[in-house]
Structure formats: structure tokens, C-alpha cells
Amino acid sequence: MKNIRNFCIIAHIDHGKSTLADRLLQTTNTISEREMKDQALDDMDLERERGITIKSHAIQMDYVQDDEQYVLNLIDTPGHVDFSYEVSRSIAACEGALLIVDASQGIQAQTISNLYLAIENDLEIIPILNKMDLPGAMPEEVTDQIVDLIGCDPSEVIPASGKTGLGVDKILEAIIARIPAPEGDPEAPLQAMIFDSVFNPFRGIIAYYRVLNGAIKKGDRVKFVNTGKEYDADEIGVLKMDLAPKKAVNTGDVGYIISGIKKANEVKVGDTITTVENPCLNAVKGFEDVKPMVFAGIYPVDTEDYEELRYSMEKLQLNDASLVFEPESSAALGFGFRCGFLGMLHMEIIQERLEREFDMTVITTVPNVSYKAYLKKDEELVIVNNPSDLPDPAKMDYIEEPYIKASVITKSDYVGAIMTLCIEKRGEMTNQVYLTQDRVELSFDMPMSEVVFDFYDRLKTISKGYASFDYYPTDYRRSDLIKLDILLNSEQVDALSALVHRSNAFTLGKKICLKLKELIPRQQFEIPIQAAIGAKIVARETIKALRKDVTAKCYGGDISRKRKLLEKQKAGKKRMRQVGRVEVPQEAFLAVLKLD
Ligand code: GTP
Numbered sequence: 001m002k003n004i005r006n007f008c009i010i011a012h013i014d015h016g017k018s019t020l021a022d023r024l025l026q027t028t029n030t031i032s033e034r035e036m037k038d039q040a041l042d043d044m045d046l047e048r049e050r051g052i053t054i055k056s057h058a059i060q061m062d063y064v065q066d067d068e069q070y071v072l073n074l075i076d077t078p079g080h081v082d083f084s085y086e087v088s089r090s091i092a093a094c095e096g097a098l099l100i101v102d103a104s105q106g107i108q109a110q111t112i113s114n115l116y117l118a119i120e121n122d123l124e125i126i127p128i129l130n131k132m133d134l135p136g137a138m139p140e141e142v143t144d145q146i147v148d149l150i151g152c153d154p155s156e157v158i159p160a161s162g163k164t165g166l167g168v169d170k171i172l173e174a175i176i177a178r179i180p181a182p183e184g185d186p187e188a189p190l191q192a193m194i195f196d197s198v199f200n201p202f203r204g205i206i207a208y209y210r211v212l213n214g215a216i217k218k219g220d221r222v223k224f225v226n227t228g229k230e231y232d233a234d235e236i237g238v239l240k241m242d243l244a245p246k247k248a249v250n251t252g253d254v255g256y257i258i259s260g261i262k263k264a265n266e267v268k269v270g271d272t273i274t275t276v277e278n279p280c281l282n283a284v285k286g287f288e289d290v291k292p293m294v295f296a297g298i299y300p301v302d303t304e305d306y307e308e309l310r311y312s313m314e315k316l317q318l319n320d321a322s323l324v325f326e327p328e329s330s331a332a333l334g335f336g337f338r339c340g341f342l343g344m345l346h347m348e349i350i351q352e353r354l355e356r357e358f359d360m361t362v363i364t365t366v367p368n369v370s371y372k373a374y375l376k377k378d379e380e381l382v383i384v385n386n387p388s389d390l391p392d393p394a395k396m397d398y399i400e401e402p403y404i405k406a407s408v409i410t411k412s413d414y415v416g417a418i419m420t421l422c423i424e425k426r427g428e429m430t431n432q433v434y435l436t437q438d439r440v441e442l443s444f445d446m447p448m449s450e451v452v453f454d455f456y457d458r459l460k461t462i463s464k465g466y467a468s469f470d471y472y473p474t475d476y477r478r479s480d481l482i483k484l485d486i487l488l489n490s491e492q493v494d495a496l497s498a499l500v501h502r503s504n505a506f507t508l509g510k511k512i513c514l515k516l517k518e519l520i521p522r523q524q525f526e527i528p529i530q531a532a533i534g535a536k537i538v539a540r541e542t543i544k545a546l547r548k549d550v551t552a553k554c555y556g557g558d559i560s561r562k563r564k565l566l567e568k569q570k571a572g573k574k575r576m577r578q579v580g581r582v583e584v585p586q587e588a589f590l591a592v593l594k595l596d
Pocket of ligand 1: 011
């Protein structure tokens with residue numbers, strides 16, 4: 001146990017976490033030069049392209065220093081606010097953290113919130129100044145930032161470069177010297193914490209855990225404390241480049257278990273594994289059942305693909321327990337599913353995976369948060385995950401919406417503009433702290449729904465990219481919300497409805513109509529676009545009819561041309577949906593998210 005080191009990496013996206021992790025794997029001979037792919041830790045194509053570690057993984061390295069044999073467990077953490085609970089569990093499984101900061105960029109908001117989490121969990125922090133090879137590196141300034149933040153000595157900051165290999169040996173030495181060995185009682189009953197799980201099509205769910213006390217042995221009858229389910233530990237072992245089966249995984253170590261579990265939602269991150277025969281007294285603290293934050297409808301472009309979509313979603317859910325869905329129907333779009341996601345990025349990822357891995361073409365409707373509507377009668381509570389489910393305003397007493405605590409870190413030049421944006425988004429500034437002379441952290445409370453509506457892009461634009469954003473949900477607050485409906489060709493399109501604050505309703509209605517006019521192609525006839533609150537029309541635009549019937553040419557008998565056109569359309573995956581008589585492209589359903 002004294003020669004085990006468990007650590008994670010805290011870094012902002014693109015600060016070089018994967019590159020540096022690969023260097024560690026290489027230096028410890030965990031991975032050979034030949035095996036070395038660009039980024040060994042990110043094994044999904046999608047992740048590599050996006051440069052975001054969606055799911056945390058773990059890997060074990062053997063390392064010899066001064067004739068002592070050490071076991072280093074690197075636990076990877078996803079670097080996005082949508083996955084912050086998983087990050088918190090990964091951090092809880094470690095004794096130390098490498099804090100990687102891009103020497104040309106400095107510290108970003110996401111880094112800071114994860115850093116705070118690590119400090120709260122008493123992790124030993126090893127600060128690393130990465131990308132030192134870049135001509136734009138600002139070692140003094142960024143070292144000052146780090147020293148300010150964690151109160152270390154400047155000499156503790158390790159200059160490094162994943163690209164040239166600078167500093168890698170120093171990092172390994174620091175891991176051994178500074179990170180404490182795990183504690184725990186090897187004689188106690190088994191207590192292990194699950195920090196991640198992955199789906200393997202042949203073996204089912206593989207759960208990753210950290211053993212806090214006792215040992216897990218092959219063949220044990222084990223129990224997952226929070227779900228209450230029991231399994232046989234068919235195979236256990238540690239994680240090298242591949243799974244390495246073992247007879248036992250002992251106190252302090254990180255391992256995996258395969259026990260014939262088929263569904264991701266049976267394995268909950270944060271849950272405790274113990275044995276049925278000799279169970280531990282307490283579950284590991286900090287378990288949370290993660291709830292989706294953002295909801296949207298997903299519909300097949302072709303109504304006939306509904307069953308196939310259901311099949312694909314079920315498959316997706318097998319390896320992504322955070323995805324929830326239930327059937328719903330829309331007057332405009334027919335049969336589809338109301339899906340719950342951890343956040344906006346998670347929603348984009350699911351949509352992309354449906355298209356890439358399952359070859360589905362889908363329409364995603366306006367995302368929304370989960371509202372609470374209280375009825376006048378008996379104060380009955382209705383959870384509203386779809387604006388169309390909002391009860392009749394006459395019967396409603398009031399509505400509550402979820403609030404978040406948001407943190408933005410930016411350069412002082414942009415503080416004014418960001419404060420203006422925050423107020424426009426119904427936010428309330430709660431704090432402003434200068435982290436360094438030029439870097440400010442702004443904290444504010446604001447409705448979660450405003451993050452869904454075009455927040456990231458606006459923030460990026462007004463700060464010229466020099467702002468990072470992080471948030472966590474706090475509470476529900478009463479709000480003056482109303483349903484804004486959209487009518488196309490005089491027919492209400494339920495999939496375009498949104499709940500908005502009364503004070504914004506007119507402006508938003510106007511903007512949405514304008515945006516839709518831009519996005520919906522002209523058709524054979526004139527299409528009025530209207531925004532309405534109840535029976536009252538608050539905005540109107542008109543899409544003029546096409547002057548000449550250009551498509552008619554294609555249908556004039558030249559069948560090969562028609563087929564060619566159809567094939568071309570199919571190849572281009574034109575996501576168009578017929579709504580009443582109007583052809584509506586996918587972008588139009590998300591118009592409300594991208595208003596200028
Ligand atoms: P996420 O997976 O998105 O969290 O990113 P990451 O932090 O893992 O960063 P990654 O290792 O993928 O590196 C991001 C980019 O920076 C890539 O284009 C790397 O080639 C580049 N990069 C990484 N380390 C260095 C470095 O030390 N020097 C230079 N010049 N570039 C680097």
C-alpha cells in the first residue's frame with residue numbers, strides 16, 4: 001500500500017492533459033512507442049475530435065525509482081461542466097492531483113472549480129506549467145497566478161512540455177515524493193467506491209472503483225449499497241492498457257469489476273461496493289443520484305424511423321446512464337422522445353452519436369430546463385419538462401425555475417460587458433474577485449434557462465474568447481414565466497414553444513420570428529410566422545412565396561434527374577421536417593438558441 005499513488009489531472013480543455021498523460025505512459029513503459037497513438041486516453045473517436053474527455057478512465061503504471069517498485073494509478077477526469085459530478089467522484093478517489101496550466105493561457109474557470117474540489121478533498125496539488133516550448137509562454141505571470149491560488153512556493157511549480165518531454169521525470173518524482181500513499185484498513189470489510197463505468201458490447205458494464213478498505217476477490221458475492229443489487233465478481237483486476245485480471249484488488253488500489261451487468265443505469269457513480277458475506281458498516285459519503293438538467297424532444301426526420309430511433313436510444317442508454325428518455329408525441333412532429341441531458345454539451349453529444357453510430361437523422365427541439373408549476377387547488381405540484389405540458393395559466397398559482405451559481409473568469413477589460421450580459425440574462429452579481437492584477441472572477445446567481453438560451457456564444461463573443469464559465473445548480477425560485485407559442489402558416493407548432501420571462505416575451509417573440517424567416521426556405525406559398533402569448537399575437541413576419549416554380553422542372557418526366565436530386569438530398573442528410581404544409585429545417589427548431 002505504501003508504494004501506491006493515486007492521482008488525477010486537473011486541466012482546462014486543450015491545456016495539454018492528454019499529451020502529458022501519454023508522456024507519463026510512455027516514460028513508465030506502460031505504452032510502447034509503437035502503440036502510442038496520438039491520444040491514448042481518449043478512446044472514442046468523437047472525444048478525440050472534440051478534444052473533450054467525455055468519460056473518465058483510469059490507467060495503472062508501474063514505475064521504479066531508487067530500486068523501489070511503485071504503482072501509479074492515473075484517474076482521468078472529464079473536463080466539462082456538464083460532467084462535474086463524475087469529476088467530483090474521480091477526485092474523491094485520489095490523494096493527489098496534477099494541476100496542468102497552459103503557460104501561454106493561464107488559469108481558466110473550469111480549472112479553478114475543479115481545483116477547489118481537489119483542495120476540499122485534501123488532495124496534494126502538484127502544479128505544472130505546461131507548453132513551455134510555446135513562444136507565447138508567460139512563465140512568470142502564470143506562476144504568480146498559481147502561487148496566488150494555491151499558496152505554494154514558486155519553486156514547486158514544475159515547468160513542462162508534453163510536446164518536448166520537458167519536466168516529465170520531475171513530475172514522476174514529485175508524484176512519488178509529494179503525494180501521500182493511500183490509507184485504509186486491509187483487514188476491514190470491503191468498501192470500494194465506484195467512480196466510473198464503461199459499456200463493453202461483449203462483456204457488459206465494466207465498473208471502475210477505488211478500494212478504500214478491505215479487498216475485493218474474484219468470485220466474491222458483492223453488493224452495490226445504494227442500488228441494493230447483488231452480483232458475482234466474475235472478473236476483477238486492474239487497468240493497464242488493457243484489462244489485467246487478478247485474484248484480488250487490495251486496499252488503496254484502483255480496479256475494475258465485471259459481473260454480467262447489462263445496463264449502465266444499474267451502476268451509479270459514487271456507489272459503494274461491499275461483500276454480501278461481510279458488509280461494511282457505512283457507504284462511502286457523497287453519493288448523489290445525478291439528475292438531468294436540460295430536456296429536449298428528439299424526433300426522427302422520417303416518421304417511419306420511430307422504432308429504430310427507440311432501439312438506438314436504448315442502445316445509447318446502455319453505455320450512458322445519464323441519458324434519460326420517455327416517449328412523447330407532438331402535434332407538429334408526431335412520435336418521438338423527451339430526453340433529459342446533463343447539459344447542452346451532453347445533448348449535442350447524444351445527437352451526434354445517434355447520427356454517427358446509429359445512422360439516424362433526427363430533429364432536436366428547443367431545449368428547456370425542468371420547471372415546477374404549482375396549481376391553485378391544493379398547491380399541487382406539476383413538474384414541467386416540456387413547455388407544452390404547462391398547465392392552464394388560469395389554474396396555476398405560480399411557477400418556479402432552477403437557479404445556478406455561475407462563475408466567469410476573464411480579463412479585467414471585459415468585466416463591464418460581461419456584467420451587462422449577466423444582467424440581461426436576469427442574473428445578479430454576487431461577487432467580484434481579482435485573482436491576479438489582470439484576471440477577475442465574477443460570480444452571479446442566474447436562472448439555469450438563460451444558460452440554455454445562447455449564453456456560451458454571447459460570452460465568447462463579448463470576451464473575444466477570454467472568458468471561461470462554470471456553474472452548479474443551487475435552488476428553485478419563483479419567476480414570472482409565460483409560454484411563448486409560434487405559429488407557422490397559422491398553425492401552432494408545439495415543438496417551437498418556449499417558456500420565457502414576461503419581461504422578455506415581446507422582444508424574444510420578435511427576434512424568433514425574424515430568425516425563423518431567415519432559416520425557413522421560401523416555398524410555393526406565402527407563410528406567415530407569428531409569435532403568440534395565449535390568444536394574443538405579439539409579433540409577425542412573412543416568408544414570401546417563391547416567384548417561379550423551380551422544383552417543378554425536376555418532376556417533369558426526367559426521372560433520372562429526379563432520382564439524382566433525391567439521392568443528393570439523402571447524402572447531404574438534409575434535416576427537414578414537414579410541419580403542416582411547411583418544410584422546416586432542423587436549425588429552425590433551435591432558432592431560439594441563436595438569436596442575435
Ligand atoms: P482535452 O482532451 O480537450 O481536455 O484537451 P487536453 O487538455 O487533453 O489537451 P491535448 O493534450 O489534447 O492538447 C491540446 C492541444 O495542445 C493539442 O493540439 C496538442 O498537440 C497541444 N499541446 C499539448 N501539449 C503541448 C505542449 O507541451 N506544447 C505545445 N506547443 N503544444 C501542446
